[in-house]
Amino acid sequence: MTLISNESVFDEEFIPQMLIKRKKQIDQITSYLKPITLGHKAPNLLLHGSPGTGKTVTGKFILKKFSRKVRTCYINCSIHRSLHSVLDYMVSQLRVLGGFQQSVNAKLKALEKHLSQPMVIMLDEIDWPSPKDRDIILYNFLKFPTVSLMLICASRYSVLEMDKRVISRLNLLPVEFPPYSEDDLFRILRQRAKLGLSPGAWDEDLIRKVVGMTDSDVRVAIKTLYNAAVTAETMKSEKILPEHINKGLVRAKELERKYKIEKLGVYPKMIYRIVDKVGLISSSNLFKECLKRCRELNIPPMPRRSYFYHINNLLRDKLIEAEDYGERYFKVRR
Numbered sequence: 001m002t003l004i005s006n007e008s009v010f011d012e013e014f015i016p017q018m019l020i021k022r023k024k025q026i027d028q029i030t031s032y033l034k035p036i037t038l039g040h041k042a043p044n045l046l047l048h049g050s051p052g053t054g055k056t057v058t059g060k061f062i063l064k065k066f067s068r069k070v071r072t073c074y075i076n077c078s079i080h081r082s083l084h085s086v087l088d089y090m091v092s093q094l095r096v097l098g099g100f101q102q103s104v105n106a107k108l109k110a111l112e113k114h115l116s117q118p119m120v121i122m123l124d125e126i127d128w129p130s131p132k133d134r135d136i137i138l139y140n141f142l143k144f145p146t147v148s149l150m151l152i153c154a155s156r157y158s159v160l161e162m163d164k165r166v167i168s169r170l171n172l173l174p175v176e177f178p179p180y181s182e183d184d185l186f187r188i189l190r191q192r193a194k195l196g197l198s199p200g201a202w203d204e205d206l207i208r209k210v211v212g213m214t215d216s217d218v219r220v221a222i223k224t225l226y227n228a229a230v231t232a233e234t235m236k237s238e239k240i241l242p243e244h245i246n247k248g249l250v251r252a253k254e255l256e257r258k259y260k261i262e263k264l265g266v267y268p269k270m271i272y273r274i275v276d277k278v279g280l281i282s283s284s285n286l287f288k289e290c291l292k293r294c295r296e297l298n299i300p301p302m303p304r305r306s307y308f309y310h311i312n313n314l315l316r317d318k319l320i321e322a323e324d325y326g327e328r329y330f331k332v333r334r
């Protein structure tokens with residue numbers, strides 16, 4: 001019995017033809033980038049929002065639309081973290097002759113013909129390269145007046161860490177991606193079910209159940225639905241039943257936790273690791289431990305302001321939780 005009619009619908013790479021609840025962002029970005037289709041310079045954009053708010057899928061959706069008229073390039077900066085690696089990737093994507101040469105300057109020269117024409121470059125996960133590498137990447141693209149950059153990161157705060165001259169020359173227009181409501185998630189998941197599962201394999205109650213069980217996390221919800229379908233198929237069931245959800249849910253949650261931890265920057269990962277090791281730790285002791293760790297690693301001490309900022313993000317992303325005993329104590333959220 002095949003319950004899954006199209007596996008690719010459940011891939012992270014999949015781009016639906018219609019995005020739920022993102023019309024405002026799509027219209028905004030499309031109108032900001034419109035000048036580029038007329039051969040003019042368009043502004044640089046910053047798409048920001050918590051994990052799983054659809055920044056990557058919306059950015060790719062827009063690139064697909066614009067690629068009919070202008071050149072576009074998607075670069076994942078969590079993989080390509082230096083100018084050299086970014087240019088290497090662009091050379092291969094755009095099939096640029098002469099780009100095989102080793103030096104950054106030779107690569108830039110080989111890419112010049114493309115970069116001197118209207119082009120949209122999406123730099124996803126721009127908060128991954130070190131601040132220095134990030135400045136170098138951006139600074140070099142800023143030399144090309146008809147290139148528009150679409151930067152993607154979890155928070156606007158990352159931008160504040162950039163070199164002041166780069167920030168002012170980028171002149172970024174922010175586009176916010178607010179979290180989805182439970183109803184939005186229901187619609188996103190129902191869309192996946194319609195596209196990827198056989199008609200008799202699911203019903204709306206099942207979708208509602210998956211959304212309710214996954215803590216409003218869209219990635220976990222999509223993976224859980226897929227895992228449940230695989231379990232149901234293995235058990236030769238004619239449709240996906242609530243009992244097929246549980247096993248897949250645990251696996252999806254573990255994967256998502258790993259993914260989120262993997263994605264953390266140096267300081268938040270340090271905070272998470274300390275909390276994980278100690279078990280339960282007060283906020284003041286945690287901050288002291290962080291400073292000690294910075295000294296051991298020989299990296300700049302974590303500023304107090306960014307400590308609170310990272311704590312709030314870890315709480316928001318449900319990686320840690322707080323308990324109040326007069327002072328705030330933290331532990332890893334299981």
Ligand SMILES: Nc1ncnc2c1ncn2[C@@H]1O[C@H](COP(=O)(O)OP(=O)(O)OP(=O)(O)O)[C@@H](O)[C@H]1O
Pocket residue numbers: 011012014015016018019020021022049050051052053054055056057058154188191218219222
């Ligand atoms: N509005 C939407 N309509 C349909 N599918 C969506 C929508 N938003 C997100 N998704 C799906 O949810 C998953 C997560 O979305 P996406 O990767 O775009 O999030 P993100 O904001 O880039 O997260 P991160 O900050 O972790 O990179 C993807 O599989 C994506 O296709």
Ligand SMILES: [Mg+2]
Pocket residue numbers: 055056057124
């Ligand atoms: Mg993303």
